[in-house]
Amino acid sequence: MRDEQLITLAHGAGGKASSALIQSVFVSAFGPHQDKSLQDAAVIDVQQHFGAGSRIAMTTDSYVVSPLFFPGGDIGTLAVCGTVNDLAVCGARPLCLSAAFILEEGLPIRELQRVVASMADTARRANVSIVTGDTKVVAKGQVDKVFITTTGLGVVPPGVQVRSDQAEAGDAVLVNGPIGDHGAAIMLARGDLGLSADVRSDCAALNPMIGDILSAVPACRVMRDATRGGVGAVLSEIAQASNVAIALDENALPVRLETQGICELLGLDPLFFANEGLVVVLVPQAQAEAVLSVMKNHPEGQSARQIGQVVEQGQPLLYINTSFGTKRMIELPYGIQLPRIC
Amino acid sequence: MRDEQLITLAHGAGGKASSALIQSVFVSAFGPHQDKSLQDAAVIDVQQHFGAGSRIAMTTDSYVVSPLFFPGGDIGTLAVCGTVNDLAVCGARPLCLSAAFILEEGLPIRELQRVVASMADTARRANVSIVTGDTKVVAKGQVDKVFITTTGLGVVPPGVQVRSDQAEAGDAVLVNGPIGDHGAAIMLARGDLGLSADVRSDCAALNPMIGDILSAVPACRVMRDATRGGVGAVLSEIAQASNVAIALDENALPVRLETQGICELLGLDPLFFANEGLVVVLVPQAQAEAVLSVMKNHPEGQSARQIGQVVEQGQPLLYINTSFGTKRMIELPYGIQLPRIC
Amino acid sequence: MFNRQAFRAPPAVKTLVDKIVPLARRVAEARQRPVQVMEVCGGHTHAIFHSGIDQLIGPDVEWVHGPGCPVCVLPAQAVDEAIALAQQPGAILATFGDVLRVPGRHGTLAQASAQGANVQVVYSPMDALTLAQQQPDKRVVFFAIGFDTTMPGIAFTIQAARQQGLTNIQFLCYHIRLIPTLIRLLEQDSVCIDGFIGPGHVSIVLGADAYQPIARRFGRPLVISGFEPVDLLNALLMLLQQLDEGRCEIENAYARVVNNAGNLAAKAAMAAVFDSTVCHWRGVGEVPESVNGLTPDYRAFDARSSLPRLHQGTDQEPAYCAEVLTGNRKPHQCPHFGHACQPETPMGPLMVSSEGACAAYHKYNVGKCKEPCHEG
Amino acid sequence: MFNRQAFRAPPAVKTLVDKIVPLARRVAEARQRPVQVMEVCGGHTHAIFHSGIDQLIGPDVEWVHGPGCPVCVLPAQAVDEAIALAQQPGAILATFGDVLRVPGRHGTLAQASAQGANVQVVYSPMDALTLAQQQPDKRVVFFAIGFDTTMPGIAFTIQAARQQGLTNIQFLCYHIRLIPTLIRLLEQDSVCIDGFIGPGHVSIVLGADAYQPIARRFGRPLVISGFEPVDLLNALLMLLQQLDEGRCEIENAYARVVNNAGNLAAKAAMAAVFDSTVCHWRGVGEVPESVNGLTPDYRAFDARSSLPRLHQGTDQEPAYCAEVLTGNRKPHQCPHFGHACQPETPMGPLMVSSEGACAAYHKYNVGKCKEPCHEG
Amino acid sequence: MCLGVPALITAILDEERGLASAQTDGVVRTVSTAMLAMKDIPQEQLVGRWVLVHVGFAMALIDEQEALRSLTLLSDMEDEDV
Amino acid sequence: MCLGVPALITAILDEERGLASAQTDGVVRTVSTAMLAMKDIPQEQLVGRWVLVHVGFAMALIDEQEALRSLTLLSDMEDEDV
Ligand code: SF4
Ligand code: SF4
Ligand SMILES: [Mg+2]
Ligand SMILES: [Mg+2]
Ligand SMILES: [Mg+2]
Ligand SMILES: [Mg+2]
Ligand SMILES: [Mg+2]
Ligand SMILES: [Mg+2]
Ligand SMILES: [Mg+2]
Ligand SMILES: [Mg+2]
Ligand SMILES: [Mg+2]
């Protein structure tokens, strides 16, 4: 294609340019499975994965991150990790993904290829196939470069039940690593606040680690990936859904120095920063060590630790026990966190 | 929410505003199933739908239509029909959908509610549940009002095999209704060409009709919904995939007067106009009548007819037998069809 | 009540074909080669392929596809200028859809749009006036192309812009005129054309009399035709009859819209607004009486006044294009056809618009039909 | 090497608390009611709740949360003006993130942005200069708010804009000054405050001496404090010691950054650029020496020159707000608290910013903790 | 070369500016009749007449008699063949 | 009231315009030192000094001796208690 390194509306029109783009960018990156997408749907033989009592888990998320590329990953990495993690925290073994792309006219095809390569690579490492997809092109200015929607399918083995409403008094609250790095990395990568620091998104596919946790400790009661809204939002939802009080230990919260620094400078709280490779696990205290030691066997779990405990049943509360022996209530913010001067 | 009839970034931030929007707009419209989406993924018990030899079909599409509302439907109707139809044409019985929304800051919530109501209504009629979802809000100007990505899951019963590469010489080529109405309706609804006509999108969920066709005539070889790129693109793909020559009968092509008029005025070809409720079926000629009579039992199949035949094997060709006894080759256009003066 | 369908009726087509085929045989035999008929207008080229008239008539008539497509002949310079204007801050470049994929030296308007230029497709030049009225903070440039059929509408629109006192619209005009183009073609030595099917809609404006030089100076008969199969076959029959009888006249087989004098209102509007010049066109070369400027009265509406100075240069195109245009080669006999030269990556003017001869051959897969190829 | 963490060390906190609790007891007993301590600054309010100092000290000290949040006191008029400026074509309204959710009479800047206004959050006013430099075809308006701490940075930025000859940036200033605000508060009869924790960062600019009228004219002791738990407890200890000993002085417990004279460069920049006036603030009423205009030298940078005439009017707010502000009522004792008045739908100034007393109570769920409520 | 379609004038929209509503196969568009004005036909008499439309301009009235005549000639030709 | 954070000046970026690089917990930002200039300290001597930053301006040098002194007083207090 002469002089055609940019996405044009023709690439989305269902004609020859569309086929050429699908073949040259997607099929070549996502491999043989993807050619099923040239049909209207992919047909997947799930019997082999499927015992009596198995269920299917389905999740979907749109990825609209800006900038597309940031320290620690890109929108493609996110689109695979986010969806794979949503399956994993429901106790599902991720099976396959669909990927729908909305592209802005004028997008350099090279950037698209970079994103697609990240997806293919991340999917390979997470051991899932991208089996079907879609590509739309909209006029310049009607979308911000690339949005990706991935939908994941997974198989939940018989007996596995992890839900948000099962937390009980005495459960330990665990995380696999430092909190808020993704939110911090994106905030800096946007460049509009003039701050710089060595912060990388924690973006990672957690399904291998979570699979191991569930095999080792089937008693895990709640697992959530703490994405948008952060650990604070996830714990607040768990407290609500399970009707329990959760107490965090201020000293135990793992926050990287730089992420903490960003929060100090802008008056923000890392508890509400997004993560993309962070799982919150609630498990009876007796099994907490077992879960932590499985986490530590995985690269994403090197800084795993207990950050709190479910202390009471009967009233949804979330608070922090401070270093001074006081309690600080945690309330979900209303909307986006904005940098403050006061 | 005082003075809050517009979508704001807060609605996408994962905090209180997000939960409020999900509850008030989505859960209320999509019903009890949808509350599973408040988990990371929906878990679906498919055993009941699932015999030995069954397979799962998965399809995804992003809907970016502009304007959001047009005669015959809206983006919500499309988002359900398009995905349900993609499943149906693969021989799958649609089971459930996910729906991911990307919203523009400033979108009137009323418009979102209208779209969501259409989706719920269409899903109910198509007998599928919307079981999980996602909502992202991006800054004004980074998306054109609303984009929706739906992903569909269906069960393909044992033995059903409809694929694009199975066309054989002697197959009849059938459609269930007039071609090009969706494309024509959208082109007019945009309003920038100054044309008006009574054309409505053919937008419809075809799974009831297609299910009946497959029950009555399991010998159907190829089924495709002729969306973007139109009947022309779909037949051209089938000819390629099956390596056959397909001959259409110029006189048999059902095109509404108004759609034909738009094509005459703008120098375009209705064969390449999008449809959203049109299926192309290839079936051995002996069974053609059986399929047509099933089609005619459904509201979407009132104008069903045979439009051509597979005439030869061994070389991918698509042409029209004209009223004058000549042949006109049909070639896929390169990109979008643009109004012409010459 | 006028019924267009009657001009598409298969029995009528059959009657005409049955008349034409033996006549064509006789005329071809007399020349010991196929009759070379040029349909000047790209619209005719498409109509011929669309209905398969070429297949019906057979090898005794060889169609030479003319230069009558304003998109195909548009010079790269024009596209470069349109892109430069589209890229100016606050500009809207409005034009006809055909133009978006024509390559300039630095890409197409479609590509410029993909890179952020505001390019809008309109159905009518009057719609560009509406754009200018509705968006007073924008500067609209209408990129005007077309032969004599389109020119009066442009001229009328420019007059309306002045009447309405609009100050935020200008026009970039690249108009080529038919008669000088035909003359330019017939002046070439290598031309191998026995007679012309004359363009129907241009003739509404020009009138049938305007073609007299073709018959008188160059000795080629011409029959003006409409665009339905019956129209075309009727015109072909009349042309073959002339050739058979040794006549050389201008005849009008499209009298339901074409008269002898043409449309005087249209001609007056053109004369008031357009300034004639010589312009270099793709595949055709220099054609006098072209238009890319406005008369002093309307110069405020000439977009060239806002144009940054661009590098001027002649377009490079393969030599084969001129051979196709003069009837010395068929599109599929060009070594680039379907390989380097395709509708998405045109090398020459005839592949640019879907009206171009090479594009039409490509679209209708004429090469693939394995018809015998007759050298002219 | 300066180590902020040392000022957060739990043993140090414990030492101070152990000193304070019996002292607070004694002072409260002497008055037969809890000691009423106003921390003027919203930052202090948050720091107290964040570390739970209120819980550590117990009911003998009752915290009266002061008006020291420039966002909370911002009049609706200011927001309306900012929105009007943001909605002008080609405008970028830059401001601090805090301001986006403050309600004017017709919604917030966040809502205006959702409706298409170009509102950009910056970390520093200097970043607004950069915006103006990078986008010369846009007109940047910086919506400047803040007490004496923020004002010098704004003044300096306006000076820099003039030095750099920028013509596409203006400033909409709504500055409230601390000392006149405190005096305004203390002039009210109903005030029930025994002493003040003085704001740390404002004092960098003002200097400790600036507070002398508080002690001399109104007979209230004041101790300037930093923002770490140790800083706050240290200041509280010093304040209680004054009260215990019957002293009434201005003391400085934040001497690592605050001196007696203040920052002279900062004061000079303010004096050069800002024009003093009386302005009506939410919850506080009219405060002299406020700033919402620029001196003649800098008037070209005053965004009010570009402002459409807006309806002027005083903001309506519940009477409870003033009672909270004067120490006569706790936030959770307001009947609107947590019901009609919430952070997402604030009825009064104290719920607007997360620095506001009511917002802080709401965020830290103080109402839900079922602490005994002491009437002042 | 120049896409032209027959259209039926169904209404005069603006006598002064010469704007009419024209219909082709049920598709309606505003067209300019300015190019026809010289033909001494009062605007309102255009209603019910067929015109040939190009880029939004009615370029010519369609002479229905003439159209009929050519079709008649043709059917004579057919008859000859029988 | 006014969010201020201690930051370490790590480099002078523009002597004339008074721009320096300041670091807090590994986060770097350009700050203006214009407000400190009156204090008779040559710009380069700022490197290695701690300042209190508000909205991108260094508002004051942090007196580290003074900080130490108050901490010492405190530890004396602790010792008293023992
Ligand atoms: S195929 Fe291309 S290069 Fe060859 S004659 Fe046609 S336009 Fe020219
Ligand atoms: S809760 Fe609201 S109304 Fe009541 S005092 Fe606080 S700000 Fe005022
Ligand atoms: Mg499909
Ligand atoms: Mg999800
Ligand atoms: Mg996720
Ligand atoms: Mg698709
Ligand atoms: Mg999740
Ligand atoms: Mg699909
Ligand atoms: Mg579809
Ligand atoms: Mg989601
Ligand atoms: Mg564009």
Ligand SMILES: [Mg+2]
């Ligand atoms: Mg905005």
